[in-house]
Amino acid sequence: MQTRVHINLPVSDLAKSTAFYETLFGQAPSKRRDDYANWRLDAPALHLALVHAPQKAAADDSRHFGVELFNDGDLEYWRERVKNAGLELRLEEKVTCCYAVADKFWAADPDGNEWEFWVRHEDAETMHGEERGAGQCCAPAVGATHASPEPQKKAGGCCTPAAKKATADSSSCC
Numbered sequence: 001m002q003t004r005v006h007i008n009l010p011v012s013d014l015a016k017s018t019a020f021y022e023t024l025f026g027q028a029p030s031k032r033r034d035d036y037a038n039w040r041l042d043a044p045a046l047h048l049a050l051v052h053a054p055q056k057a058a059a060d061d062s063r064h065f066g067v068e069l070f071n072d073g074d075l076e077y078w079r080e081r082v083k084n085a086g087l088e089l090r091l092e093e094k095v096t097c098c099y100a101v102a103d104k105f106w107a108a109d110p111d112g113n114e115w116e117f118w119v120r121h122e123d124a125e126t127m128h129g130e131e132r133g134a135g136q137c138c139a140p141a142v143g144a145t146h147a148s149p150e151p152q153k154k155a156g157g158c159c160t161p162a163a164k165k166a167t168a169d170s171s172s173c174c
Contacts, residue, residue, distance in 0.1 A: 010057040017110050075104075
């Protein structure tokens with residue numbers, strides 16, 4: 001059985017968001033209208049629809065979405081392609097979150113929705129690594145920013161909205 005996940009996102013600026021997703025996924029939308037754009041992707045198997053709705057986009061809290069990859073070569077391919085296309089990335093290596101140890105990168109769209117691309121390397125016995133306080137797994141490290149030149153080693157968050165929304169007492173998670 002072939003399947004494709006559908007995500008519908010309200011966006012505040014359709015042109016900026018369309019440009020971001022063209023860059024992130026490396027292809028133009030499958031359909032484009034004055035107030036709408038969508039991608040029907042095979043890899044990842046995703047039907048992403050953007051709807052121009054500035055009030056709704058502003059009212060929604062930033063969310064995150066993820067693409068799980070299954071080998072380091074695929075993660076490197078996506079990271080290099082997206083980085084070379086000019087998007088700002090936040091890199092994390094060997095971070096413990098959601099009972100797993102993973103390498104990952106994040107890219108945020110113009111409305112602050114973050115996309116996480118990751119490879120899980122092993123299970124973990126804890127929700128978060130020792131580098132984070134209790135309940136801190138899915139919040140970015142305080143002061144974390146995009147475009148980190150070096151990966152954050154055991155200091156990054158998981159399941160995180162944009163770093164700008166981080167607080168020291170954040171406890172939301174996957």
